[in-house]
Amino acid sequence: KNEVEQSPQNLTAQEGEFITINCSYSVGISALHWLQQHPGGGIVSLFMLSSGKKKHGRLIATINIQEKHSSLHITASHPRDSAVYICAAIKAAGNKLTFGGGTRVLVKP
Amino acid sequence: KAGVTQTPRYLIKTRGQQVTLSCSPISGHRSVSWYQQTPGQGLQFLFEYFSETQRNKGNFPGRFSGRQFSNSRSEMNVSTLELGDSALYLCASSSGGTGTNYEQYFGPGTRLTVT
Numbered sequence: 001k002n003e004v005e006q007s008p009q010n011l012t013a014q015e016g017e018f019i020t021i022n023c024s025y026s027v028g029i030s031a032l033h034w035l036q037q038h039p040g041g042g043i044v045s046l047f048m049l050s051s052g053k054k055k056h057g058r059l060i061a062t063i064n065i066q067e068k069h070s071s072l073h074i075t076a077s078h079p080r081d082s083a084v085y086i087c088a089a090i091k092a093a094g095n096k097l098t099f100g101g102g103t104r105v106l107v108k109p
Numbered sequence: 110k111a112g113v114t115q116t117p118r119y120l121i122k123t124r125g126q127q128v129t130l131s132c133s134p135i136s137g138h139r140s141v142s143w144y145q146q147t148p149g150q151g152l153q154f155l156f157e158y159f160s161e162t163q164r165n166k167g168n169f170p171g172r173f174s175g176r177q178f179s180n181s182r183s184e185m186n187v188s189t190l191e192l193g194d195s196a197l198y199l200c201a202s203s204s205g206g207t208g209t210n211y212e213q214y215f216g217p218g219t220r221l222t223v224t
Contacts, residue, residue: 033213041146041197043215087154096165097142099152 003027004089006100019074022101023087026068033088033097034061034072043086046074050106078106110135113182113202113216115122121222127188134181134202140164142213143175143193155198160185187221193224 004025013019023032030049037043047054047061049070054061058077063070074081087100114133135142142165143155154167154196158177173183181202189192199218205211 024200041199041218041220043199043201045213045215048212088152096167097144097154099154101151 001026001075002101003091004100006019006085006087006103008103009101009105010104013077013105015078015107017077017107018102019077019081019105019107020089021072021078021085021105023072023089023100025068025070025089025098027089027098028092029065029068029089030092031090032059032068032070033090033099034065035088036101037084037086039083074105077105079107081107082106110224113200113214115198115200115219116214117219118217119220119222121224122190123224124190124192127186128190128221129184129186130198130200130221132183132185132200132202132216134183134200135214138202138204138214139181140203140205140211141177141181142201142203143183143185143200144199145169146199146218147193147195153201155185190223192223195221197221 009021033048034046035043058075060073083090084102084104086102088097115149116131147150157165161177164194170221172188174179177183197218197220201213203211203213
């Protein structure tokens with residue numbers, strides 16, 4: 001079993017819908033990143049969080065350290081949100097990044 | 110500020126050869142991390158450098174090595190290339206002392222194809 005698991009693997013939504021991507025991890029972590037990767041490979045860091053909730057525009061990320069779970073929400077989704085979203089946990093032992101398998105999101109107009 | 114740059118962007122090599130990839134971080138960033146991305150394994154952490162010292166290393170064979178220069182530019186080297194080394198190699202820079210605990214700024218990647 002991977003140390004960081006994401007669900008779903010693929011997600012298709014209609015423009016305007018609310019999207020949730022989940023990330024669960026089995027190791028102790030100090031923080032967690034959410035990344036966005038567009039076709040062509042470029043990766044953008046969306047959030048880094050170690051507790052609670054962060055919001056940036058239509059994106060919201062939450063983390064529950066006790067439950068070892070994080071979620072990324074996209075409100076009022078738009079076709080330009082189509083991308084792969086990846087969570088990456090910073091393992092408390094050694095500060096190494098361990099990645100989830102990614103969630104491929106397609107938002108249809 | 111200029112972003113993270115990686116050179117070359119595309120590379121084709123033959124099995125058994127070696128390759129050197131370069132990464133220039135954002136000005137003022139002292140931490141550079143390297144990652145490998147393949148369709149089968151996804152993203153994997155290779156190593157992290159801070160102030161010319163390797164701080165962290167992932168689970169890759171010794172054929173994968175790196176270094177960082179005094180201007181924070183970093184190179185990674187893969188010797189005796191194998192077909193399985195075909196991947197997108199990404200580097201990321203951050204301002205923090207332990208790079209992975211700070212926001213990472215990614216370069217566009219180098220796509221390596223081994224034939």
